[in-house]
Amino acid sequence: MSLSRRVVLFLDSISGSRNGRIAAYAIGVLFFLVIVFVPPVFGILLGGSKIFEMLSNPDLLNRGGSAIAASFAIAVTVSLMDLAAGLPMAWFIVRSRSGWASTIDTLANIPFIVPTVALGYSVLAFWGSSQGIGYLLGSQFLFSPGWQMIVLLHFAFSYPVIVRVMVGALQGYKEVYETAARTLGASAFTAVRTVSLPLLKPALVAGFLLAFARSLSETGATVMVAGVFENGPVFIQNARAAGQESPLLFVSLVLIVTSSLFFIAIRIFAPKMRLPISTVWPRLEKRLSSTSAMTSRNLLVFLVFALFVIVPSLFVVLPGAGAVVDGTLQEAISAQGIWSNYWQSMGLSYLIALVATGLNVVAGLPMSVLIARKRGGRAISGILDTLINIPIVVPSIALGVSIGIFWGGATGISEFWLLVLAHASITYTYFVRSMIAAVESIPVEVEDVARTLGAKPLMIFRRLTIPLSKYALVAGAIMAFTRSIDETGATLAVAKNLTTAPVLMVNWVTGKVPASSHAIGLGLGILVLTSFASLLVLTIATRRT
């Protein structure tokens, strides 16, 4: 018998013992608590009395208060806009028999692939420069940086989140309920409103929360387009730049608490909330179901999609193309001037993403099984299931501030590892949620049968759970990885000397490091291309295995 097989058999037999299983789950839970959950959420409290010094400064308090309020107002507005525009789009993608459906489906993913900082610059260039919308419609249509541009930016990057969630939900939804409603005399609109939407409510809530969290959390691109306007993350970033410690801590603390409470409140109250279905307006709804109404609705949705999502997302291509002609590309390749830092940052970003994702995969797997199979009992699994979402709901820059304080006290942790820990914490949820859903979709009987055939828990995990959830595992890892590459908020808060690629781009765009618009376009373009290429490589690699 080969050595490796002996090791596997030995580990299998350990997993058969109660202690072995407890150890595996304990590692998962400990990692979650010590690395992912406690430092970003409670680390801030180590700031002590400094946090509350800000309370004695009414001016700062006022500014901080309106910044936080602006964050929530923008996040709610953007998420509702997403639902209004994304829902009919998802419907079109899933239900339409037109050949365009799959093309649009692919296009809707573009803002996903484009790192948010690139999107930020792209939006800025499209809506705010004389080469963009101003060129097309005359310069009076220019937007200047401010809250309107933040809304435009957040709409663009959170739109695909809603579309993705709703497409997934609709594909799993049995159309027969709608058909039954239609044969009972309901118009298409009525059937969707009173039957389908209530049944799809969990997905609507999930999509809303995800879009909301993304908007609340985004920092790097928001800083680019904010101008003098401040929302929560921009306020924290400005306070950091100005070296004002108390406002930094205080606003971070308030954001952590309010966003966590908001999330928990939605988790508790959304299932109890009912959509209004007891009234039907047959004539009006029948008119809304007519072919012409549907066509004009679709046209409107496409227009919004093109003008507010796709074109602004891709506009970064223009300055990038300029760089190819004017010699900037040459400079970049030979790593001259600002470009030597650029390549270093790029390497750093990928290394951090790789290590953080690896940690999350190893520690997240036992946690996913624990939650999906309710191994710790219904109550504990339910609590953990809620807690794992907190890191993506809380603005990442606030998490970063908290993480910095938590680990800052511990000497011997290098800045690199501090960044890895911060990224692990922020991307953990993406991986674990994907795995939980996959494990839940494996019928319990499959595992039951394997057990009665004599398989120890680790063998079941190796031979059944992992192969059967392979796609979710890869998808979750990719999501965590790209989120890490994209991360700016926590990185800005934690880093002192190291600069990751997206943070460097923020510095270029905001003028902290002087760079020409062609250089910015090229820098972001390379970031887009590499992240796209790494996605492609991962996808192909996993198809073969």
Added chain:
Amino acid sequence: MPTIKLVDVTKVFGRIKSIDRVSLQIAEGEYVCVLGPTGAGKTTLLRLIAGLETATSGRIELDGHDVTNIRAEDRNASYVPQQYALFPHMTIRDNVAFGPLARGFTSQQSLETAGEMLKLVRLAHRATAFPHELSGGMQQRVALARGLAGRSPLLLLDEPLGAIDARLRVILRYELRKLAKGLGVTVIHVTHDQQEAMSIADRIAVLRDGAIQQFGRPSEIYGAPKSPFLANFVGGANFLEGVVVREARETTMIDIAEGFSITSSHDSHDMGDSVVASFRQEGTLILTNASLEENVVPGRLVSTSFLGSYMRCVVNLGRVGEVVAKVPVHEALERKLPDRAGELVYVRADRNRIMIFDRPEKPLAVELEAF
């Protein structure tokens, strides 16, 4: 030595008692069917024996060893769930080889065993196919082969024929028994289909509300059911409530309604007892002319319907209620039995075939419910 012994096994889920003090012994090589209506606790009982659920109280022994707290993977009892749960990402051969591999055989040995088992269920030619490529009947055979490949002496089948269409189901049930007997394995086969249980079981355990109602050979349960529920659930019967008015050796007379009493040759009850008299539908005779024999009563035909080889006649006996008679179709045709609603007929039941039960505490209709 019995291979399986359950002593006072109880399983409680929250407030629901799913299994209620079940005790039974099953001998090595026996083919036992657990029969019961939906929600009776059949699957839970099977999962308790497999080790997939832990008993709230009581003891489970396999081969003389107490396994109550032994985990499923260490019990050596193969479980085949209703939808088979074939591993979708593995070929048929790998599915079947899974058990031997899990029990520590080398992969070569495991694959050899898998090959033998697939030959046994006549699927060797599909070894490299994936589960979704096979028909329901084939999948069922793969699930069996997988359950048997680990050399487990005990096979636990949960509605193994439930997902197969009616005609094939009848053929497969005999195959199932033959296979098990050929290998000498002990089988517990859960089903809600009483015909299936009657036709293949050595013994049947009838389960209701988590408790065993009767455990015996099919002929015992059919011939001497212990309660009206059993008589109704296994085989079907007519039931008439009444009071014992005369009691002598091998004769019990029961008053059913004013002016009508029936006589049974069973003498288990005393004068004044409230009882339920019962006779099988297939033992109920339809006469076209009046007769002075005992246990004959006139009635009006309510409906007739064909049940394959039987004609099912519903007859209204006035105050006595309605009874059902199943008459072989050839007999119904030869004797030119009436088939129009409202026609006058006479119903007769043989005194030797009239069973007598204590009147149940619940109303009779509730006692007879099979869901």
